[in-house]
Amino acid sequence: MVYAVVRAGGRQEKVEVGSIVVLDRQQAKVGDTIELPAVLLVDGEAVTSDAAKLAKVAVTAEVLGEERGPKIVIQKFKNKTGYKKRQGHRQDLTRVKVTGIK
Secondary structure (H helix, E strand, O other): OEEEEEEEOOEEEEEOOOOEEEEEOOOOOOOOEEEEOEEEEEEOOEEEOOHHHHOOOOEEEEEEEEEEOOOEEEEEEEOOOOEEEEEEEOOEEEEEEEEEEO
C-alpha cells in the first residue's frame, strides 16, 4: 500500500493514487496537472520522512473543478454597547484527483 502525506495550502492531506481530495484554491484550470509537495511517503514497510529524499518524490494530481465550501456565519456582539455585527464567508476550494506518486 503506497500513500503520501502532502502539503496543500495550510493543511496536510493523506492521499493515494486515485483518491479525490478537496484542497484550498489552487491556481490551475480544470484539466490541468499540478504537483503537490510530499511531507511523508509510505511505500510498503518503508516510511520516508527525510527532506532530501522527499524532494525527489513527485505527487501529481489532475484538477477536476472549482467549488465553494459551506457557509460560515460570523457574529460579533458586545454587551451593553449596542454593537453587533453579522458576516458570512464561503471558502474557495479546488477538487483534485491524485494520478501518481513517484
